[in-house]
Amino acid sequence: MAGWAYSIFDTVIGRCGIAWSAAGIVGVQLPQAREIETRKRLFKHFPEARETRAPANVELAIEGIAALLRGQSADFSGVTLDMNGIPAFSQRVYRITREIGRGATLTYNEIAVKLGASGAVHAVSQAIGRNPFVIIIPCHRVLEKGGYADQISPYGGIISKRRLLSIEGTPLPSTRTLFDVLLPVAPPRLSG
Secondary structure, X not given: OOOOEEEEEEEOXXXXXXXXXXXXXXXXXXXXXXXXXXXXXXXXXOOOOEEOXXXXXXXXXXXXXXXXXXXXXXXXXXXXXXXXXXXXXHHHHXXXXXXXXXXXXXXXXXXXXXOOOOOOXXXXXXXXXXXXXXXXXXXXXXXXXXXXXXXXXXXHOOOOHHHHHHHHOOOXXXXXXXXXXXXXXXXXXXXX
C-alpha cells in the first residue's frame, strides 16, 4: 500500500520498528538480534514503507513502547491503529486483548468465551499469533490454557511472552515441562 512509513527507535531491549499509514499504526516490530534483521522483518511485512520522522500519534506509541519495555506503565488508549485488511474476528480479539491491563493475563479460552464463541479457541490463538500491533495490543498477556507463556507473534522478534511479562512485573506463569507436553491430561489415579 502506498503511503506507508516507518521509523526505527531505541528501547532498553534493542532497536524496534514501527510502521504506519495515514489512518494509523499498521505494525510494530520488536528487536531481532541485530538492527539489520529488525529492518528486514519490518520490510517483509511493509515493503513499500519509507523511513521518515514519526507523527504525533506514532510518537505517542513509541514513547509508550519504550516506557513499557523499561518496566514503566504505558497508556496506549490514545494511539490510533489502522485495521484495514485485518479480519473482523481478529479485530474483535484485539479489542478484548487491548483491554487487558498490566499485571493481568487471560487465556485464549477466556477470550473466546468473552467473544461468545467458546469453541473458537484455535481461531483466537491464530489471531493473537498474527497480531501486528505487539505491545500496543498486548498479546503477551494472552496465555495458553494452564497459564503457560508461549511465543509471541512473528513481530515479537527474539522476545518471548515470558520476558515481556517479567519486564512488566507480572507473576510468571508455570513453566511447562516435558511431562506437560507428553501427558496433556492428568494421569490416572492409582487406587491403593
